[in-house]
Amino acid sequence: xxxxxxxxxxxxxxIALNFGFGPLEAEFWRLLFCMTRIGAAMVAAPLFxxxxxxxQVRVIAxxxxxxxxxxxxxxxxxxxxxxxxxxxxLAGEVLVGVSLGFVLQLAFAAPIIAxxxxxxxxxxxxxxxxxxxxxxxxxxxxxxxxxxLTLVFLATxxxxxxxxxxxxxxxxxxxxxxxxxxxxxxxxxxxxxxMFTAAVAMALPVTLVLLLVQVATGVLSRSAPSLNLFSLxxxxxxLAGFAALLAAAPMLGDTMxxxxxxxxxxxxxxxxx
Numbered sequence: 001x002x003x004x005x006x007x008x009x010x011x012x013x014x015i016a017l018n019f020g021f022g023p024l025e026a027e028f029w030r031l032l033f034c035m036t037r038i039g040a041a042m043v044a045a046p047l048f049x050x051x052x053x054x055x056q057v058r059v060i061a062x063x064x065x066x067x068x069x070x071x072x073x074x075x076x077x078x079x080x081x082x083x084x085x086x087x088x089x090l091a092g093e094v095l096v097g098v099s100l101g102f103v104l105q106l107a108f109a110a111p112i113i114a115x116x117x118x119x120x121x122x123x124x125x126x127x128x129x130x131x132x133x134x135x136x137x138x139x140x141x142x143x144x145x146x147x148x149l150t151l152v153f154l155a156t157x158x159x160x161x162x163x164x165x166x167x168x169x170x171x172x173x174x175x176x177x178x179x180x181x182x183x184x185x186x187x188x189x190x191x192x193x194x195m196f197t198a199a200v201a202m203a204l205p206v207t208l209v210l211l212l213v214q215v216a217t218g219v220l221s222r223s224a225p226s227l228n229l230f231s232l233x234x235x236x237x238x239l240a241g242f243a244a245l246l247a248a249a250p251m252l253g254d255t256m257x258x259x260x261x262x263x264x265x266x267x268x269x270x271x272x273x
Contacts, residue, residue, distance in 0.1 A: 026077075027070075033077035033175070034066040036090060037097040041166055044101025046108040047150065047159060065167065073170050089176050096173055099180060099270050100166060103191050107263035110195045111145030111256070114202035121210035122241035123234050141245075145202070145252075152256040161264050169271040180270060187269035191262065198259040202252060209244040213237055 039062040042048040048058060069075060078086040119139040153159060217233040245252075 029081060030075065030077045031063070031066050031070055033081065033090070033093070034069050034075055034170075035062045037093040037169070038062045038065050038069070038166060040094045040097030041101045042097075044098045045104045045162070046101075047104070047153070049101065065163065069167055069170055072167070075170060075175065078175070093175060095180070096169060096271065097166075099184065099188065100162070100169065100267050103188060103267040103270060104162065104263055106188075106191045106195045107198075107259050108146065108149060110198040110259055111149050111202065112139070112142045113196065113199035115139040115142035115145050117199070117203040118206045118210075118241065118245075121207050121214075122237050148252065149256045149260070152253060153260045156257060156260055158260045158264050162267060165264070165268055165271070172271045183272065184270040187266045190269075191266040194259065194262050194266070198255055198262075201255050205248040205251065206241055206244040209240050210237055213240040 039058065042058050042062055048061065078089050080086050081090070116139055119141050213236050214233065217236060220232070
């Protein structure tokens with residue numbers, strides 16, 4: 001005797017259906033976890049985190065890089081992301097990203113320091129403008145130096161090297177092992193020292209010319225007291241400063257190329273083991 005055919009139960013069949021939301025949700029949290037380090041690095045970096053860059057562009061760029069990282073590396077999000085251990089791992093991801101961006105911030109601060117030194121000697125200390133990157137007041141010459149450093153940084157491909165280093169940081173510092181250690185901390189301190197060295201190297205030729213002009217103006221004022229020192233010294237300092245900037249332009253480009261390369265090297269030393 002043949003058994004009767006089974007009547008399908010619509011209720012149990014619908015509940016047993018699997019639309020794949022479980023794996024999809026896991027991939028979403030994996031992508032979001034990967035974007036933490038990348039987003040923190042882009043917010044801290046001077047170019048990607050500038051005030052003129054919309055937040056939507058940063059999120060899209062972070063998501064695009066995170067998709068590549070998820071495809072190339074066996075990255076896995078913590079099982080309990082909002083637990084104490086998961087939040088600690090998340091804080092480590094933010095620490096690595098901010099450290100990689102902060103190294104670039106130190107490199108881009110060198111022209112601002114050099115511009116402060118030059119502007120004070122030229123008598124243009126009051127000529128300030130709002131820096132679009134930080135939103136603070138900076139010398140007018142600092143804007144010029146920042147633009148030149150940005151062009152040199154992009155022309156040498158340092159931004160691509162930094163992004164490649166950001167992707168490679170997941171292999172060098174996997175999630176859960178993001179303690180920088182003494183080597184990473186010393187690399188950030190070394191970049192700070194190189195920042196001041198580069199600033200002095202940029203400002204030294206111009207400040208020496210301005211010193212000679214001020215000495216000559218002082219000698220003239222002592223030999224001819226009837227001359228107005230302010231009406232003579234200020235235009236002479238401004239003209240001599242601009243002439244020295246034009247003469248030192250080739251050296252300025254080389255110094256900025258060196259500080260860009262040093263920023264990438266120190267960023268690599270931050271995540272190296």
